[in-house]
Amino acid sequence: MNSAPAMTPDLDRATRDAPRSLVILGSTGSIGTQALDVVASAARLARPVTDAEHPPFRVLALAAGAGNLELLARQAVDFAVAAVGTSGTADDAARLRELLAARTRAASSAALPEVFHGPEAATRIAEWNGTDVVLNGITGSIGLAPTLAALTAGHRVALANKESLIAGGPLVKRAAEATGLADALIPVDSEHSAIAQTLRSGTAGEVARLVLTASGGPFRGMNRAQLADVTPAQALKHPTWDMGVMVTTNSATMVNKALEVLEASLLFDVDLERIDVTVHPQSVVHSMVQFVDGSTIAQASPPDMRLPLALGVGWPHRVTGAAVPCDWSTAAQWTFEPLDAEAFPAVELMKRAGSLGGTWPAVFNAANEEAVHAFHRGELGFTGIVDLVERVVGDHDGVREPTLEDVLEAERWARAHAGERISRGR
Numbered sequence: 001m002n003s004a005p006a007m008t009p010d011l012d013r014a015t016r017d018a019p020r021s022l023v024i025l026g027s028t029g030s031i032g033t034q035a036l037d038v039v040a041s042a043a044r045l046a047r048p049v050t051d052a053e054h055p056p057f058r059v060l061a062l063a064a065g066a067g068n069l070e071l072l073a074r075q076a077v078d079f080a081v082a083a084v085g086t087s088g089t090a091d092d093a094a095r096l097r098e099l100l101a102a103r104t105r106a107a108s109s110a111a112l113p114e115v116f117h118g119p120e121a122a123t124r125i126a127e128w129n130g131t132d133v134v135l136n137g138i139t140g141s142i143g144l145a146p147t148l149a150a151l152t153a154g155h156r157v158a159l160a161n162k163e164s165l166i167a168g169g170p171l172v173k174r175a176a177e178a179t180g181l182a183d184a185l186i187p188v189d190s191e192h193s194a195i196a197q198t199l200r201s202g203t204a205g206e207v208a209r210l211v212l213t214a215s216g217g218p219f220r221g222m223n224r225a226q227l228a229d230v231t232p233a234q235a236l237k238h239p240t241w242d243m244g245v246m247v248t249t250n251s252a253t254m255v256n257k258a259l260e261v262l263e264a265s266l267l268f269d270v271d272l273e274r275i276d277v278t279v280h281p282q283s284v285v286h287s288m289v290q291f292v293d294g295s296t297i298a299q300a301s302p303p304d305m306r307l308p309l310a311l312g313v314g315w316p317h318r319v320t321g322a323a324v325p326c327d328w329s330t331a332a333q334w335t336f337e338p339l340d341a342e343a344f345p346a347v348e349l350m351k352r353a354g355s356l357g358g359t360w361p362a363v364f365n366a367a368n369e370e371a372v373h374a375f376h377r378g379e380l381g382f383t384g385i386v387d388l389v390e391r392v393v394g395d396h397d398g399v400r401e402p403t404l405e406d407v408l409e410a411e412r413w414a415r416a417h418a419g420e421r422i423s424r425g426r
């Protein structure tokens, strides 16, 4: 049984009008700040509830790292949350409390939110009582524990943190099924949101193939020799999306698309062999479904994450005015070209790791995270990122049906092994 969005969601008025209580993890990042923007804009649009086209949203709790405590405090007071978490230290928590107290006095708000800190803080926040939807916008497979915790608490998860599904695919799916919710995992990743929307017009048996679009990143058209010398600054110049460092670098190497192919397979129960990638530099068509009769249905909108974010937290309801639509009064061109698998081998590599399943995808992702950090520290060249992932995956003696502890152990091994190879220079 698939726990991803139903093909024909129930659009009844009762679910539409019921207030949605949200928890936002990674609130200070690209996804988190845009999600809060969606909530604030939806509130400004508010009409009498009976006329509303989306459920009213309420933010119960936030979590982030320790990189931007001032923003976290501001968000917590602006949205009057009950709890806030930082992955930082006790000192960070003390600083956060000070910032909250100062802002609360300035805003004449009565109650200070409860503060959690440390590596488990996001997990505690993900379990917050009374939550309907947890938006996971943390970067990296560190997001796995909060995803599992949210589902185990019976909360729906709007998933931007694709790494938690890559690292813990079967575990996350089992936890999603155990919620008993029809749509326990709502994709926020733009391609997967596009597919979920497209699947509303068909049944699972009618699906022939999924086609994921890729922008091609900043290095589209370059060959492997040209890629050898590109710099971190060049890798961070994404042509169409403004995102965090990890996902932007992953777009440049095509590791992002590799992760997304497996993400699609897990979310929609479609074999990896039936998932294609096409390079679409405009990032307006966000993905497509090809049906058994030869029909292809695509979802299109200018590149703006607020659309999939709004649908993710409002699912199955659309939020009026969430994003600007395509402008059909001006000329536009949408182009599609095949992926150059020689220059960008990540997708093929993930198809091999994904077919092995078990702990191999977790190792792929963990090795990549280490390689990306090393690239930005200047310790690894650009093509070295995917080369390193290939070597670490090749060296892995994996577990086919892993427990959570097996996944975490495989990740620890992959990070250490990648680190050794980076320091040895191969």
Ligand SMILES: NC(=O)C1=CN([C@@H]2O[C@H](COP(=O)(O)OP(=O)(O)OC[C@H]3O[C@@H](n4cnc5c(N)ncnc54)[C@H](OP(=O)(O)O)[C@@H]3O)[C@@H](O)[C@H]2O)C=CC1
Pocket (backbone or CB within 6 Å): 025, 026, 027, 028, 029, 030, 031, 032, 063, 064, 065, 066, 067, 068, 069, 086, 087, 119, 122, 136, 137, 138, 139, 140, 142, 160, 161, 162, 163, 188, 189, 190, 241, 242, 243, 244, 245, 246, 247, 305
């Ligand atoms: N940005 C985008 O448009 C898209 C992103 N995604 C996916 O969404 C996820 C987030 O990406 P993005 O928003 O770009 O990343 P960012 O780097 O911009 O933001 C990451 C967020 O995670 C927080 N964080 C880091 N570590 C922890 C932790 N241990 N516990 C809690 N919070 C933590 C950071 O806090 P702080 O920095 O304050 O320390 C920050 O709020 C990724 O999985 C990405 O692949 C998917 C599609 C599009």
Ligand SMILES: CC(=O)[C@@H](O)[C@H](O)COP(=O)(O)O
Pocket (backbone or CB within 6 Å): 189, 190, 191, 213, 214, 215, 216, 217, 241, 247, 250, 251, 252, 256, 257, 305
């Ligand atoms: C917005 C979003 O979903 C990103 O994951 C996006 O897909 C990145 O662009 P690429 O297509 O270049 O990987």
Ligand SMILES: [Mn+2]
Pocket (backbone or CB within 6 Å): 189, 190, 191, 260
């Ligand atoms: Mn994406």
